[in-house]
Amino acid sequence: MDFLSIIENTLRALVGIDAAYFALAALGLNVQFGYTGLLNFGQAAFMACGAYGLGMTAHYFGVSFWWGLVFGLIYVIVLGLIVGIPTLRLRADYLAIVTIATAEIVRLVVRSVRFKHFFGGSDGINNFSKAFRDLNPFGVGDFYGIRPFRFSGYTLWTLLVAWALVALGSLFVWALMRSPWGRVVKAIREDEDAVRSLGKNVYTYKMQSLIIGGVLGMFSGMIFALDRGSIQPDNYSRDVTFYILTALVLGGVAKVMGSIVGPMMFWGLFVFSDNFLRDLTDSGPLRIGGVTIIQSTQVGAVNYMLVGLGLILLMTLRPQGIFGNRKEMALDGR
Amino acid sequence: MKLHPGRLFATAAAALAILGFAPSGIVHADAENEIVVRVQDQTSTGATTSKLPVAGAVIIVTTTDGAEVTRATTSAEGLASLRVAAGADYVVTLDLASLPDGSTMIREGTERIELPASSFRTPVKALNFFTGQSADAARSDFERIAQRFIDGVRLGLIIAMCSVGLSLIFGTTGLTNFAHGELVSFGGLVAFLFNVTMGLPFFVAFPLAVIVGGAMGWLFNWAIFARLTKRGIGLVSQLVVSVGLSIMLRNIYLFQFGGRTRPLRSFSLQEGLVLGPVRITPRDLTTSALSLVILVAVAVFLQRSRTGKAVRAVSDNVALASSTGIDTGRIIRLVWFVGGALAATGGIFRGLDEQVGFQMGSSLLFLMFAGITLGGLGSAYGALVGGFVVGILVEMSTLVVPSELKNAPALIILIIVLIVRPQGILGRRQRVG
Numbered sequence: 001m002d003f004l005s006i007i008e009n010t011l012r013a014l015v016g017i018d019a020a021y022f023a024l025a026a027l028g029l030n031v032q033f034g035y036t037g038l039l040n041f042g043q044a045a046f047m048a049c050g051a052y053g054l055g056m057t058a059h060y061f062g063v064s065f066w067w068g069l070v071f072g073l074i075y076v077i078v079l080g081l082i083v084g085i086p087t088l089r090l091r092a093d094y095l096a097i098v099t100i101a102t103a104e105i106v107r108l109v110v111r112s113v114r115f116k117h118f119f120g121g122s123d124g125i126n127n128f129s130k131a132f133r134d135l136n137p138f139g140v141g142d143f144y145g146i147r148p149f150r151f152s153g154y155t156l157w158t159l160l161v162a163w164a165l166v167a168l169g170s171l172f173v174w175a176l177m178r179s180p181w182g183r184v185v186k187a188i189r190e191d192e193d194a195v196r197s198l199g200k201n202v203y204t205y206k207m208q209s210l211i212i213g214g215v216l217g218m219f220s221g222m223i224f225a226l227d228r229g230s231i232q233p234d235n236y237s238r239d240v241t242f243y244i245l246t247a248l249v250l251g252g253v254a255k256v257m258g259s260i261v262g263p264m265m266f267w268g269l270f271v272f273s274d275n276f277l278r279d280l281t282d283s284g285p286l287r288i289g290g291v292t293i294i295q296s297t298q299v300g301a302v303n304y305m306l307v308g309l310g311l312i313l314l315m316t317l318r319p320q321g322i323f324g325n326r327k328e329m330a331l332d333g334r
Numbered sequence: 335m336k337l338h339p340g341r342l343f344a345t346a347a348a349a350l351a352i353l354g355f356a357p358s359g360i361v362h363a364d365a366e367n368e369i370v371v372r373v374q375d376q377t378s379t380g381a382t383t384s385k386l387p388v389a390g391a392v393i394i395v396t397t398t399d400g401a402e403v404t405r406a407t408t409s410a411e412g413l414a415s416l417r418v419a420a421g422a423d424y425v426v427t428l429d430l431a432s433l434p435d436g437s438t439m440i441r442e443g444t445e446r447i448e449l450p451a452s453s454f455r456t457p458v459k460a461l462n463f464f465t466g467q468s469a470d471a472a473r474s475d476f477e478r479i480a481q482r483f484i485d486g487v488r489l490g491l492i493i494a495m496c497s498v499g500l501s502l503i504f505g506t507t508g509l510t511n512f513a514h515g516e517l518v519s520f521g522g523l524v525a526f527l528f529n530v531t532m533g534l535p536f537f538v539a540f541p542l543a544v545i546v547g548g549a550m551g552w553l554f555n556w557a558i559f560a561r562l563t564k565r566g567i568g569l570v571s572q573l574v575v576s577v578g579l580s581i582m583l584r585n586i587y588l589f590q591f592g593g594r595t596r597p598l599r600s601f602s603l604q605e606g607l608v609l610g611p612v613r614i615t616p617r618d619l620t621t622s623a624l625s626l627v628i629l630v631a632v633a634v635f636l637q638r639s640r641t642g643k644a645v646r647a648v649s650d651n652v653a654l655a656s657s658t659g660i661d662t663g664r665i666i667r668l669v670w671f672v673g674g675a676l677a678a679t680g681g682i683f684r685g686l687d688e689q690v691g692f693q694m695g696s697s698l699l700f701l702m703f704a705g706i707t708l709g710g711l712g713s714a715y716g717a718l719v720g721g722f723v724v725g726i727l728v729e730m731s732t733l734v735v736p737s738e739l740k741n742a743p744a745l746i747i748l749i750i751v752l753i754v755r756p757q758g759i760l761g762r763r764q765r766v767g
Contacts, residue, residue: 039570041577086752092570093510094752097703098745104700105745113389113410114736122410242577249574301589308582315575316562 006275008148013271014264015149020162021047021224022263026248027169027256028216033245034254035177036209037189039092041241042083042099045106046214047221048236049075052110054222055125055231060118065131072218079106080211088206103238111233124232132226155227162223166260169216174256176212185209186254239304246311252324261322269310274303367454369395369416369426373408373463376440387412388465390737392432398423398448402597405689407432417594420457424449428463431606431613440466480611482730488618488687490725491625496680496695497702497717498632499551499673505649505712506666508569509559513580514677514702517554518695520583521547521678522598522685523591530599543682544675551674554579555667580696587692595691598682621683628679629718632672636714645669649712701728704744708751710761719759 013019025043032038040046053072057063061071083102087095110119119125138144138153145151151159176182184205187195196202225231243266251262277299280286285295294302320326373388393414394405403424406414418424428445430438439445447461500514524546528539558579562572606613636642647655648665656662677695684694701724709720724744731743751758 037570039573082749086749090752090756093573094707094756096510096512096573097707098748098752101700101703101745101748105739105742108739108741112736112738114739116410239581242581245574245577297592298589301585305582305585305589308578308580308585311578312558312575312582315571315578316558316565316567319567319571 001279006272006279009275010268010272011148013267015159015163016267016271017155017159017162017223017227019264019267020159020166021220021227022244022247022266023166023260024162024169024220024223025217025244026251026259026263027166027173028213028220029241029244029248030213030253030256030259031173031176031185031209031216032213034248034258035182035189036185036206037092038088038206038210038213039096040083040099040210040213041096041238041245042079042103042106043213043217043244044236044238044240045079045099045103046076046217047224047240048103048106048110048233049079049214050218050221051225051231051236052119052125053218054225055120055128056118058128058130059120059125065128068128068222072222073215076214076218077211080207080214084207084210088203088210100238100241103236103241107233107236107238110236119233120231122233124230126230128231129226129229158223158227162227165219165223169219170256170260173216173259177256181205181208242311243307246307246314248321249311249314249319250321252321253319254325255321255323258321258323265322270303270307273306274299277302366417366457367420368458369418369424369449370458370460371406371408371414371416371426371428371463372460373412373414373428373465375437376464376466385464388433388437390432390434391463391465392429394427394429396425396427398425400425401599404594404596420454421451423451426461428465433465437465440464474611477611479730479733481613482733483726484612484614486726486729487722488622488725489729490722491622491629492680492684492687493698493701493705493725494629494718494721495625495683496677496698497705497721498629498714499669499676500702501706501709501712501717502645502649502669502714503673504706505714506645506652506662506669507559507563509576510569510573511554512573512576512699513554513583514673515695515697515699516580516583516587517547517551517674517677518681518684518698519587519692520550520674520695521681522690522694523587523681523692524678525682525685526591526596526598526690530596536598540682544678547678547681548671548675551670551672551677552667554674555670560663560666584692584696591690591692593692595689595694597689598685617686621686625679625683628676632676633715633718641665641668646714649714700741701725701744704748706758707748708758710758713758713760716758716760 025047028046029040029043032040050072053070053075054065054068056071057065057068061067079102083095083099087098109115111122112119113121115121133154136154136157138156140153142153143150144153144156177186184195184200188200188202188205192202195205221236224235228235244263247263247266248259249262250265251260252258277294278296281294281296281299285292287293314321371393373391373393374385375388376385387408387410389408389410389412391408391412391414392405393408393416395403395416395418397403403418404416406416408414416426426447426449428439430445444463447463449459449461453459496514496518499517500511503509503511503514521543525539525543528534528542529536532539534542558575559572562575606615607619636646644655644660644665645668647658647660648662652662655665680698681695684698688694702721705721705724706717707720708723709716709718724747727747728740728744732740735742
């Protein structure tokens, strides 16, 4: 067993691009779920808004790459209104149902043959990120840093941009939650009726929170698309939202640090489990006493099984995660 | 309140052990061949012939005596890839019913290609199917609408059956169970285990799988949700737990069963009966009739029997029901068992209709939610009516929207209902916000 490379991969995953885009999406989910108590199960759709906002600049509109930010914002606001208007006056679980359904429909629409002209169908969109690549100050073929934190020029560039966005986003959320606006949304989470009786328009605050979280999700989707250099509709499936939620709960809901450390821990653990199991099954299925326990094609399933188990155990045994405050997780839908 | 993390762990471990080491349904073939199928639509205008890929065509591989081996649906590029064990003779058939309306094979009889073992010179065999327009295949509008309606009724019955439990669980406990789709898949997969892996006759496997499915629902409550409620954990947290449960179970299914879909052994290939304007297989006719009988039985049980009335009372108001001497704990356990059993039945019927796979239930979850929201969250009759309407709507919508987007109208219904009448058709009028 090659422990050295497993540990190296795990350490690299802690600061890798996956942790960074998860952190941005988790920050957004934290604004919605952690601070305001909104169950947004469609964060993947907000991420898709960002990715397709960028991608469609080149693929369909034929305009400058930077228009992607404008398109992304428009898509996020439209999506936020579609899911928010019918549900934000109702009990918490309606939003969950509608967001999960909308996210699925968004994925079906962008991968459909009918709208291939706009969104590229199941092939997705490639060749949209030249403007971003041209800004890369590092040599594309060169490697930088010391092991295990050794990255190619382009990866280093996206990593720097991604973590800079995470830092800015964190600062923004931290400041926002100390502002009067932040105190109102936290009060909405605790007792909506009390806030309403103080004359605040709860509905508007919830909608603002949903869209602010969605914009953070949009940046996450953009980073993901830029790193991969392509946009695949199936990368924005419903389970992505759930993995981000798991990472957030792991870090600690309603804490800015929670939405950064949670995704780092999530990917560290995930890559460790993945590498360990792959190493174990590399030279054929693992057998104990003639019974096949696991073979290499099943490693993916086991990883995600552990994610699900982790979410169950966290919610039951330590709902506040690493950094959170248990009192802030005492949510109730009724 | 005393915490019992140890007991919770033990329970989860026991559940995992049962699920994880149940006899595996995966057949590990030593050598596999791949059949790559390309389906193209040919149109001739003058001297030029253009070929367009056909998406959504169903390709079925059978053995020479007609037993189905595997099937696949062509991608947007008109391609499908099927893996089969090496060294056997196969027949590859293009399901004409899956082609767009008015489309058929360009030459009659070419939908069926025989593939003897000797034809695999390399592990990959490429096959081409060519489709085109035919005059006789063009069915009248009335026939197409009637056919879609019947397909919709079939889907609606399955959705209604699956969602009764979801709605009653919500009504009695307040939990929105995101793992309900996994109860549906569980039914289909357990039926596969009994029927195919263990080789039991279908009429033994079916009731067994329904009972095991009910037990699984009961286990959800006993092992997880009843304990969480007892510990005073909020409903939103319980909802997130059900999400975790859904991810975990789906991946356990994937681990045990593999990513492919497989047919239940019995009744997998049948000739359609032509009844007036519509075509339906005897299998689908039987399952639909059975679904109807089961749903009516559930409704009569809820309406007439003492226990059924108690279920409705608890669903209406837990505290009030409890104060009249109803044992709410018993009712909740019953609801989980019945809900699990009905979901399993729906899963088995769906498995007969389509195929069995690890995602079969979770892909229905959103339609179930649309159904129970339309009918009224927490109401059993609402789930019946709403599920039925959503099923018909989804199938009928393919007359207008492309079939790859047929779930989208369900979302539109969901949103309109929430704006216009959030309590649903049969829901109680109350403040829901």
